[in-house]
Amino acid sequence: MSDWILGEFASEEKLLEAARELRAKGHAQVETYSPFPLRGASEAVGLRRSKIPALALFGGLSGATAAYLIQWFTNAVNWPINVGGRPPHSAPVFIPITFETGVLISAFFIFFGLWIILRLPQPYHPVFEVEAFRSASTDALWLSVESTNPSETEQLTNRLRGLGARQVSVVPEEP
């Protein structure tokens, strides 16, 4: 239930300044778009710390624990095998697989966690309606902000121009 207003900016400073300005005016849904990560962009649009490190830690610990328990259960409890007189529960030889599995599961948590947090894959997004927005992934800097009614859309379009946008496009909400 919202229109998307897109503005292209000539420089990083102007873009981030505009994002801060719009957020200060109470527009929560501000996003910047750039071909590479911009320093200070996360703060300008007010993002909180990513949860991915916590996911990675959880994945790593659970993977390592599971791997150790599987080795212990299979080789020491369920079917103990005597290999050269080594004890059935022999911690040092279980370490390589424990470590590797920890890394593997942690990587899965990071990878799938990333796409779940970002809600990707997402084939359609309103910003893709604007042909000029194609430049966002190669060389241009864009900003988007959402509005809930026509008068706000009008007002935001003007404000983006006032903040120094080189071009402004509106993606109207589908009726």
Place this chain on the structure above:
Amino acid sequence: MQSAASADPLDPLPLIAGRQDSDSLTRIIFTPVWEKTRRGWWFLFLLGLAGTGLLTAAITVTFKEGIGSWGNNMPVAWAFGITDFVWWIGIGHAGTLISAILLLFQQKWRNSINRFAETMTLFAVMCAGMFPVLHLGRPWFAYWLVPYPNRMTIWPQFKSALPWDVVAVSTYFTVSLLFWYVGLVPDFASLRDASYSRLKRIVYGIFALGWRGSSRQWHHHKIAYLLLGGLATPLVVSVHTIVSFDFAISQLPGWHTTLFPPYFVAGAIFSGFAMVLTLIIPARRILGLEEIITLKHIDNMNKVVLATSMMVGYGYLMETFIGWYSADKYELFSVANRMFGPFAYMFWLLILCNVLAPQVFWSRKIRTNVVATWIVSILVNVGMWSERFVIVVVSLHRDFLPSSWAMYKPTWVDFGLLFGTISFFGTLFLLFLRFLPAISATETKELYKELSEEHAEATAA
């Protein structure tokens, strides 16, 4: 442009040559993907396919006839198969080193070559992964290595190095693939948006997953990429350590040594950097990437090659010293047999290629000479293969009991698998160069911005 930089030896070589902007960098990096397929590409591709045919033939014979079709015999139960496996895994390690360890150390020069090196890792690990399975003798039972509940109620024996290898190599491949893909997504989006053909837009669009480059996406992407790099760093060290355990936990003279893990890891990085150089020197020329992969990169990589060459050289020295210091007659014999036995030429070849040849890199002139670098990089690849051959075959063929000694002779199947995997690797690499950007456009643009800011600060001060 590049020759001008060498006028003053104290002047640093540029990481990105010429005046660029995001647009020109996009063009340089994506042109190889956009332009029409060249005749030279087809020639090399068909050559690669022919070699892959040889690989298929060799694999078919191995499956049908069994390991008897290889030259392996009873003291030499491991031969080309394990030599090739360790060689390929080692080559893969440079990719992870460049992309992960240099990422953590914030080395700027990694940004233009990391994609290249990571891709090399993936393909090298694919080649490596074939050998243990082929070597099983009954490869259709490969799944027995996985702990699944079964009617016989038996489990894999986790105290053996073989299951360690399986877990290490498959984890390594998977993590490298995820890391590579996470880095590629923004480039897929860039290709989707910058390509003109509808088909390209659709195909690259699918792989881009709807990436928009929003601050929110970068916010999480950056940390995910860094963490995957952080995981890959201990992983790369652990993988080759585990590979070296295959040897080190046995009791064979020449294998039973604590030196193996660090010495294997150094050798892996050494051979991997050599392979990156072997591939990147022709590719940067043919694809017109000389402004982004500059002589500075080649210079730096050569320094790594020189440093790791000294490390493996130290390893050879220590192996010899410990052989003598152990005062164990089997160890002493194994050292002597390496140097003067029937395979002595392999040992001296490895000393020549791995220790002596890279010494030319003390000279800056040779480090920045692409032809000389390319020749040395090939020698290092050959030398590292010989090193693994010496470790595997020469240690095995004369062990404790002279009555069980034997000579080793490879068959055409052994050579077919070696050259077949090299061709398969080359074919995959050609496909990569044709369809994917060989250089990360995102990271190059970021690097260019950082370098311009540094330059601006330096001139202002």
